[in-house]
Amino acid sequence: MSTISLLKKSARIVLEKRNLTNVTARVALVLDISGSMRRLYKNGTVQKVVERILAVASQFDDDGSLDVWVYDNEFSRLKPVTEIDFEGYVDQYILNNSLIHKFGRNDEPPVMEDVIHKYTVEDPSSDPAFIVFINDGGCKSTIKKPVVSSSDKPLFWQFVGIGDSNFDVLKKLDEMDGRFIDNANFFHIQNIETISDEELYNLLLNEFPEWLKEAKAKRVIQ
Numbered sequence: 001m002s003t004i005s006l007l008k009k010s011a012r013i014v015l016e017k018r019n020l021t022n023v024t025a026r027v028a029l030v031l032d033i034s035g036s037m038r039r040l041y042k043n044g045t046v047q048k049v050v051e052r053i054l055a056v057a058s059q060f061d062d063d064g065s066l067d068v069w070v071y072d073n074e075f076s077r078l079k080p081v082t083e084i085d086f087e088g089y090v091d092q093y094i095l096n097n098s099l100i101h102k103f104g105r106n107d108e109p110p111v112m113e114d115v116i117h118k119y120t121v122e123d124p125s126s127d128p129a130f131i132v133f134i135n136d137g138g139c140k141s142t143i144k145k146p147v148v149s150s151s152d153k154p155l156f157w158q159f160v161g162i163g164d165s166n167f168d169v170l171k172k173l174d175e176m177d178g179r180f181i182d183n184a185n186f187f188h189i190q191n192i193e194t195i196s197d198e199e200l201y202n203l204l205l206n207e208f209p210e211w212l213k214e215a216k217a218k219r220v221i222q
Contacts, residue, residue, distance in 0.1 A: 004054065015205070018208075026119065034073075135162070167188055182211065
């Protein structure tokens with residue numbers, strides 16, 4: 001079996017366990033490309049992350065595509081990735097793309113606002129958006145504004161902290177007040193290179209089912 005087929009198999013097991021096999025959702029991946037992420041881009045780890053999240057998108061999304069953003073102190077919205085063109089995606093569309101600002105400082109709110117704009121203004125849909133947001137530390141406290149402003153929208157933010165930096169802001173997501181519903185979750189992985197696919201998918205999809213229930217009850221989604 002191909003790499004993506006094996007990943008899809010692992011994702012399917014977790015989706016079945018969490019009763020998510022009949023869910024249709026748009027899937028997005030937002031990737032930190034600040035300076036401290038350089039090694040993970042160069043050694044192929046980020047490419048593997050793209051493939052792992054694509055396996056979820058292929059189950060949830062009608063067209064099987066994964067929307068991708070990268071950000072440091074600027075951000076770029078990239079070409080969506082699919083099972084047809086995922087090989088070498090990071091090299092071709094990120095590392096070898098001179099138009100993308102990379103390896104600067106991190107600034108989360110501007111890219112978050114662009115994600116919200118895409119899914120609620122440019123391309124609204126009755127399907128929710130499941131947004132996987134990868135950060136390797138130092139997330140700005142100003143993420144509160146986009147998280148709160150999108151809490152009555154069909155968007156769920158799944159923040160993933162990787163490495164051993166400071167995640168104080170993300171650890172306090174559950175205490176964030178002013179939201180219509182709890183629309184964000186955070187977990188931390190010390191080493192994303194060694195975590196198993198099934199364990200990663202279990203963590204990724206842990207709170208999404210609860211959000212779907214509450215979002216339906218409060219008419220955020222149909």
